[in-house]
Amino acid sequence: DQQVKQNSPSLSVQEGRISILNCDYTNSMFDYFLWYKKYPAEGPTFLISISSIKDKNEDGRFTVFLNKSAKHLSLHIVPSQPGDSAVYFCAASVGPYSGSARQLTFGSGTQLTVLP
């Protein structure tokens, strides 16, 4: 049972345009959401996160939107750059905090290709 779903395996966008990556979840106990980026032969690197008490979080070119009623979050990258080409993973975590690091549940990823 996939609790975090990324239904688009791939996305191609022209340089300078907006990239929108989507993620759906089924577990209503998730209260913290993250996006990770992964280049080949490297581990995932943290990009941006959002707590369930917010509906938007922005960091430079990256914005994450959370729609709790729809159990949907999205990552917007504006403007997209060729260096953004990577696999993007959506991840979620169930509260409350256990005292150590949060256990993350990942989606299957979306390969973003930004065309020059």
Next chain:
Amino acid sequence: DAGVTQSPTHLIKTRGQQVTLRCSPKSGHDTVSWYQQALGQGPQFIFQYYEEEERQRGNFPDRFSGHQFPNYSSELNVNALLLGDSALYLCASSLAPGEYNEQFFGPGTRLTVL
């Protein structure tokens, strides 16, 4: 700062064998989590070690076990290997406590079971 390091990079084993993977956390980090990433899938949580104890565990059989050493490094052991254990094994480290402290991932160990 070397970041999270894992060894070996690649490993080939046969069914029924046992394997040990190693992880050194980022400098200053004391918590290590292990994930399995099958081909075409996202990472799946195996377990987490903090203060040399297993703190959380995902839906993995007892064939998967681990250890954390006093220097915070960690090992993942898998016994009686199955073909389905072929995957990229990722280690992530963080500093506890800190509910939203970032988890840093290593490059992973690619395990192939023949």
